[in-house]
Amino acid sequence: MKTLNKYIIVALVALISTGCQEWLNAEPEGGTKTSQQKEENSSKTEAAAMADLTGMYAQFIQLFAGLGEDWERHNDFGYAATCMFTEANGMDFVGPNIGYNWFSFSDWKSVRDNTMSTSDGRTCNIVWNEYFKIIKAANNLISVVDPKAPGEARAYLSQALAVRAFCNMQLAQLYQFTYSDETLDLPCIPLVTGDMTEEQQLNNPRATVRKVYDLIISDLNYACDSLEGYSRPDKGYVNQAVAYGLRARANMLIHKYKEAADDADMALTLSGATPLSVEEASVPGFTSAAAHNVLWANIIVETNDVVQTSIVNWPSHMSSFYTDGYTGVKATRAIASALYNQISKSDVRKGWWLNQSKSSPLLDADGYSAAKKFITDSFDPYTNVKFGTANGAISGLAAAAADWIMMRAEELILIKAEGLAKSGGDGAGVLTDFVKTYRDPEYTVSQHSLSLEDEIWWQRRVELWGEGFAWNDIMRLNKDVIRTNSSNWPDAWQQDVMAGNGILLWRIPQPEIEANQGISEADNNPFVAY
Secondary structure, three states: OOOOOOOOHHHHHHHHHHHHHHHHOOOOOOOOOOOOHHHHHHHHHHHHOOOOOOOOHHHHOOOOOOOOOOOOOOOOOOOHHHHHHHHHOOOOOOOOOOOOOOOOOHHHHHHOOOOOOHHHHHHHHHHHHHHHHHHHHHHHHHOOOOOOOHHHHHHHHHHHHHHHHHHHHHHHHOOOOOOOOOOOOOOOOOOOOOOOOOEEEEEEEOOOHHHHHHHHHHHHHHHHHHHHOOOOOOOOOOOOOHHHHHHHHHHHOOOHHHHHHHHHHHHHHHHHOOOOOHHHHHHHHHOOOOOEEEEEEEOOOOOOOOHOOOOHHHHHHHOOOOOHHHHHHHHOOOEEEHOOOOOOOOHHHHEEEEEOOOHHEEEEEEEOOOHHHHHHHHOOOOOEEEOOOOOOOOHHHHHHHHOOEEEHHHHHHHHHHHHHHOOOOOOHHHHHHHHHHHHOOOOOOOOOOOHHHHHHHHHHHHHHHOOHHHHHHHHHHHHHHEOOOOOOOHHHHHOOOOOOOOOOOOOHHHHHHHOOOOOOHOOOOOOOOO
């Protein structure tokens, strides 16, 4: 299951789109199926649904999916790229102001320009298209599988619903302010479902925040219930634990904090996933779905197109050890100095970034020490060494074939801590136990002099740095984006933006407005200069 030929995927997706409905509904001439015919029909349905499911997951790592092969943008390599776009819109993920930095365009300008005429506008289009193409692939399956279907087909449908919910949840936090009484009836994103006709899709207004989250929760409720007992081929697929993890995220967004804590706990119990130990966190990592802390990941192998390009993949832009990539020409990623300086010396995560002397204990890890001189000679303080490479290689395709982690145990523990803290439970105890056991043996919950809510957010900023959560947290928690307190933000991007400022909202791409009669430019989020 770890590798699939792209041409086979295309062919199978085309087959399912035209044939599966017939397999589900076809009956012999007399109108009555024999037992043998029912078994054959079910087998065909499941095989076709599996092909569509595989095509859906392949979309997460599709090369140039956002704009198409005619554009071949080097920041267009699937879901991992969208994480880098949103991280760079926050305050803790710093990149250099140089021509090789493809993600400098994800600064504030990128969410304002919604055309295709500039690099900034193309960024906006990549993110929109990536999520809606995954939704389309999910709907291909949703539209042809009966919700009451038995066997594996029901599990495939559940995964498609969970993935659709995931995409809608990601989009909702880009195009409207966080779920609240004040935003419930505001326009969010157009909802695309499997039962819509082509005409309906071409005349599809922005749904309200309320309707978007109603669909998200409905999809995840079905997935959580219907994935019981399902055994997935590998961690690239959604199982019941992942569905609970996704619903935990959704419940946090709609302020159902006790339910979020319960769902996070259930995800941990079902998965058996446990955090990286202090020793395991003291080496470069976050590259393998096989790790015991990982619940869900984009699984990437050397034959995937994103790897075959050598440089159009996430290690090229993110891993300081990948000397063949964009980081090799100093388009590196660093933590904001203000956040780094708050990390205790006893915290193992301090080593995830170079210190002011450009050293880190992670540079001496087995397999990575060969890059030590290159890194210390080439890069600035605060550069990340958190993210390793596949197989510990520092060059070649073997290094670039690193999985992209989408859900891990540490995130769920932090959700549980926050959910309990906001619902009258012992969130401080959960947080303290996690950090003292797995990250900083000298930790106390009061060491940063923050409220418990802000302390948990602080821990999320450090623990999940670079993984695609920062922007969602800023919007979810209604936080200011502060960059002027860090010395390493380039002057051109050293702006502070207060919570609620319209510039935080992304704009719907111009091609969508031209194609969708239900959305005019007047329906778009307004242009806000900075």
